[in-house]
Amino acid sequence: MKTAELKLSELFGTEFNSIRPKKRGKRVEIIFRNGERFYFNSQFRKREAVVKEVLPYITFLKEKHRDSLVWRIQGEMTYNFGTEVDTQSSFGRAMLMIKKKTLNTVDKTLEYFGLIEEEQR
Numbered sequence: 001m002k003t004a005e006l007k008l009s010e011l012f013g014t015e016f017n018s019i020r021p022k023k024r025g026k027r028v029e030i031i032f033r034n035g036e037r038f039y040f041n042s043q044f045r046k047r048e049a050v051v052k053e054v055l056p057y058i059t060f061l062k063e064k065h066r067d068s069l070v071w072r073i074q075g076e077m078t079y080n081f082g083t084e085v086d087t088q089s090s091f092g093r094a095m096l097m098i099k100k101k102t103l104n105t106v107d108k109t110l111e112y113f114g115l116i117e118e119e120q121r
Contacts (some may be wrong), residue, residue: 027074028054033067047073051085059083 025042028050032038040057042050050073062069062082070079110116 026050028071029074030058030061030069030071031079032065032069055083055085 023045025044026047028040028042030038030040038061040054042053044050044053054071058069058071068082070081072079107116
């Protein structure tokens with residue numbers, strides 16, 4: 001007994017393209033001291049993979065222009081200098097920022113109610 005194979009184009013009556021577009025990787029912004037900007041489009045979305053891909057390019061640009069540069073990955077607020085990389089994860093940076101804001105809020109609340117002197121902090 002033969003099984004019948006049915007193509008999607010026969011089922012829907014039109015051409016069916018099953019190739020899905022790839023997700024675009026993150027973009028890296030590179031800024032030189034004179035304000036000149038370059039953009040590097042990475043293939044990857046994960047931070048570690050983007051850094052691994054972009055570091056040789058940054059090294060090349062730094063040697064070619066013989067000038068210092070800063071760079072950052074799309075969506076991040078921290079700039080990296082040259083080939084130095086901030087190794088803390090974005091989750092770790094977010095948790096540190098939340099912790100600082102929370103402690104600052106607690107200190108201000110205690111100070112407002114007179115439970116702590118300003119000099120004690």
